[in-house]
Amino acid sequence: MTPLPHRVLQALDRFNAAHPWDHNAHYHRWILRQLPRRFGRALDVGSGTGDLARLLATRADEVRGIDSDPAITSRARVLTSEATPVSFVVADALTELPAGPHDVITCVATIHHLPFAEALTAFRRHLAPGGTLVVVGLFRPQTATDHLLGAAAIPLNAATGWLKNKGRGAPRPVSMTARTRPAGMTFADIAGEAREVLPGARLRRRLFWRYTLSWRRP
Known part of the structure; x- marks a missing residue:
């Protein structure tokens, strides 16, 4: 099977622009289902405007969000109540991770960068x-x-975008993240490297052009 024709991708982009919804936020509830009901410290890598970090804070004692984009990080701080146990810092995901250990680490639509x-x-x-x-x-x-x-995700994507925006006078805002570049690794490459670094990691292809990985440290 060949990739989707360019004109189909262009039509999809136009529809998404008119009926926007957050493909990454679609998996936030799934992420919570992988986690304990309560935990201590959490780290969200590539936190954007902080939607997931704030969601983690409903279960965590402390959440730290890091992102390499200063403007997006500033926006995350503005959107977060001072009473919420979340802090956001501008940091490099490889060399400046906050000192751990962390009970939970999440990373959404960032690791391919x-x-x-x-x-x-x-x-x-x-x-x-x-x-x-x-x-x-x-x-x-x-x-x-x-x-x-x-291919299966295309009609589901359109239906979801239409339903989420149905009856709204203006498109629902989508959380800000750094500009996303196309992924370079195949799922087979990702699974192979992940299982070398994280023995026992569970990986699965998902709809809406995503995959998930979960791992519990022994």
Whole structure:
């Protein structure tokens, strides 16, 4: 199976612009289901305007969000109540991770901007024993299964965008994140490298051009 024609992708982009919704936030509730009901310290890597970090704060004693974009980080601070146990800092995800250990580390739509195995190694190093790492990432379609999932996501994407914006006078705002570049690694490459760094990691292709990875440190 070949990739989607360029004109189909252009039509999809136009529809998404008119009916925007957040593909990453779609997985936030799934992320929470992978985590304990209560935990101590959490770290959200690539935190953007902080939606996931604030959601983690409903279960955590302390949440730190890091992002490399100063403007987006400033916006996250503005959107966060002082009473919420969340802080945001501008930091490099490889060399400036806040001192751990952390009971939970999350990373959504960010790791494909980083050297993959090196990033997972850094996350593992900052995760507490028994802690949980959850990644939602992008991959480059290669196999027939990849392309079938992509094709299946098109009508679902359109339906979801229409439903989420139905009856609204203006499009619902989408959380700000740094500009996303296309993913370079295939799912097979991601799974192979992840299981070398994180033995026992669970990976799965998902709809809306995403995959998920979860791992609990022994």
